[in-house]
Structure formats: C-alpha cells, structure tokens
Amino acid sequence: MVAPLVLGVLVLVVWHLVVVAFAVPAFLLPTPLAIAQQFVAQFPVILSTAAVTGGNALVGLIAGFLIGLVLAVLAASSRLIAELTTPVVLAASAIPIVALAPVFTIMFGSTTEIARQLVVTVVVIVPVFVSSARGLRAVAPVHGDLMTSLAATPWQRARFVRLPGAVPYVMTGLRLAAPAAVIASVVAEYFGGLQNGLGSRITSAAANTAYARAWAFVVASIVLGLLFHLGGTLVERLVTRGRPA
C-alpha cells in the first residue's frame, strides 16, 4: 500500500525538478505544481464537467450492459441467434470510437448528449457480451449430469445452473467495461457538440494554450476512470460474495 504512494510522490518530484532544471516549455510539459494549482482553481468547473462526462458514461454503461447481457442470453439459448449476433458484436468491437463519434454527433445533433451516450453504449456492449457468453457456455459437466439426472427442462437448466453460474463472468465484463465507458465518454467529446464535459474542456484549454489547465482536466478524467473502475469492482464483489474466488 505504501510502496505505490512513495513511487508516485517520487515520480512527481522528479517530474517537477526535470521541468524546472531543463526549462521545459509549458506546452510540452507543465510542472505538477502548476497542474495542481489549476486543478484547485478550476475545481467547481471540474466537478460540473465531470458530472456530465460521468453521467454520459453511466447511462451508456447501463444501456450497453443490458444490451450486451440480453444478446449473450439470446445467443446462448439458440444456435441460430448465436451465429447471427456473434460476428456482428465482434465487428462492433473493431469499430474505432473516433469513427463513430462525429457520425453520431451529426445524426443526433450537437445539442444533445445522445451521441456521446451511444458511443459509450457501443463500447460497453462488446466486453459484456463476450464475457457473459463465455460464462453462459461454461457449465461444469457434473452440473450438466446432475440436471439430466433430475430430468430438468431446458428452462430449469438455465434458471438453476446456466444463468446463476454465469454471474461472475457477467460481472467481470461489467468491471472491464466500466473504465472503458469513461474513456469513450471523454473521447466522444473531442468531436464537437456541447462544451460541457471534461473532454471538451481538455480540447478548448489546449486550443487556448492553457496547458496546465488542460492537464488538470486530464487528471480529473483519470480520477473519474478510477472511480468507475472502483465502482465496477465493488459491484462485482457485492454480487459474487459468498462464492469461491
């Protein structure tokens, strides 16, 4: 617990000394102190913009999670649906979100959050689908035999074994998707639309040569990503508690 903190402080000190000693220009790298000052000065703005970016990430995360989960359940229940959905979802994973963001912005207009939430949704669907689909397929042979010996119907197999057995996999998908949702939400703001989120503040600060301020918003994005990661991990722990790791 202490070692990473010591390392972090050391990095900051070396960073500061290097920037001062070699007179590194601010557009290349501001000092950590200047970034911290901007962080404090901009704190009210950081809070309101982080709420917008975080809100978009959360809406997209929930929507993408539900869609990914439903698709995985459908794919697990029918070979036909599996063969139809799996390539589509995997193709979706190859879509760079930078390609989607401007298109969605034009489609839904630059005065709504829908485009950004949709970008997040697409990004979240993939890990949730892949992980859930794997969990739904992973039935232990002994459980399969047991349900056969009990003359269980296909629906009972799903209800008693397949669905509850997949929960840890579904939660792993959620945990992986949570920080990715923040990244998608921030990056989606780089392509126009409302100037009310962390991503748009980063671009406008950089465009105005306010480099320390841009970095302060970058730091805020990192913190937001960490919060989502922690939230995802917490939900995973809560839902899978009582199970062997």
Added chain:
Amino acid sequence: MSELASAKSARSAVELDGVDKRFGDVQALSGIELTLDDGEFVSLIGPSGCGKSTLLRVVADLEQPTAGTVQVGGKPARQARLDQDYGIAFQQSGLLEWRTVAENVELPLHVHGVGKAERRARAAELLELVGLADFAGSRPAQLSGGMQQRVAIARALAPQPKLLLMDEPFGALDEMTRERMQAELLRIARESGAAVLFVTHSIPEAVVLSDRVVVMTPRPGRITEIVDGRRPGRDAAELEPDDVEDVRETAAFFAAVTAVREALRKGHQ
C-alpha cells in the same frame, strides 16, 4: 416372461440384462447381467477403464446402452429417471456454489415443483441425517470436502429414492474422512432403506460397505466375479455404524478383501 420372473423384476431395485455399451471402437461394457434387490448395497470395483462408471451412468440413464435392457424399480431406466426414482452422487460434489447448503439439498425438490415449506422441512430433516443441521445457511465454499460430499448425499436422498447411485463419492477425500464417511453412508442407507450401487477403486471400501462386491475387468468391460462383502453371518439391519470399525478387523473382512483382490488379479491376466 414367467409370472415368477416378472414378480421378481418388480421387486428388484435394478435389473441389467445383456447390457453392452460401445463408444466408437471401444467396447466399454459387454454382456452385463446384474440384479440389485431392494435395500441391497452393491459395489462395483475394477481398474480404470473397466466400465464401472459407465455402468452406473447407464443405470442413471445418463448413457444409453448399445444393447440389452436396463430396469430400475421395474421400469425402463429413462422412465425411472423422469420419475426421480433414484438419487445420484458424483465424485465431485457438484454443489451449486451460489445456493446455500439447504438450497442445494432442496434442488431436486425445487426442480420438481415441491412447495417451499415442504422443501425447507425436508432439507432440514436430511441435513440432520447427515449431521450438518448447523450449516443449513452456509455456502458450499465454507465447507470442507467431506462436508460437501455429505451435502451431495443429502441432496441425492431428497426425493426419497429407492435407489442411490454413487460414483466414487469419497474418491477425493483423505483416508480418515473417508472411513468416517463410509460409516455415515451405511447408517444413512439403512435409515433411508434405499438400495445402493456404489462405484469405487478401493478394495477395503467395497468390502466394508457392501452386501456384494462386483468385480469388473477392462477391454471389454465385464463382470468377472461377484464376492460376498462384509459381515458374513450378520444382518445389515443389525450393524451399528460404530461396528464398521470393528468389521475392519475381523477375519471375515480380511477373507473378503483377499477374495476381491484375487478376483481382480485373475481378471488382469
């Protein structure tokens, strides 16, 4: 079929007649003839690949025989499975880790639509029987291997089956736990009145538990000999679980162990 034969088959817990099982080119079972009486404890023993587990799975209707007939309690095996006439325990306990111990025991009843209150009562009764009443609300992961296996046995007994099928249920347990579980199983089998078909690798285990030990040999899997098990001259109903320890030290026990060992060796030549 004569009247006498049909009356007999109605009484048998299991009746296997000319059972063959092929997996591709491998003859897993060949010409199996075996009858278990009600309440009888029969072990299947033999080296790996002799088809003892396959035979158990055929009785459980988890595998279909290539030839021959399988009757369980006078019904075809498939009907017996659909009617929940047997309970089964595997080498792995196969507990559902997201359910509590009591909910695991209730599973067969849950699948068959028994009401919640009745399920609860039956699970409590069974956990009492296997000595785990205090763990009803625990998760399987909190239990030792031996305790998990006892939960699995309680689950197998939940639908009050006339037949208990056990595929090396104590195979993964240490020797001390194993001997204690054997005594427990004898007591449970007697109290429930179920016939037991028990697959094992262990000669002493087969002898100490069984009325009859069925010795099998591989390639093709077949029955070579049937040895009378524990307690010659004693009735199953008279045997107290504590006596199992004494049985292990009797001359009759050693004689039966020797007989099984020789039968296994003969089959190997």
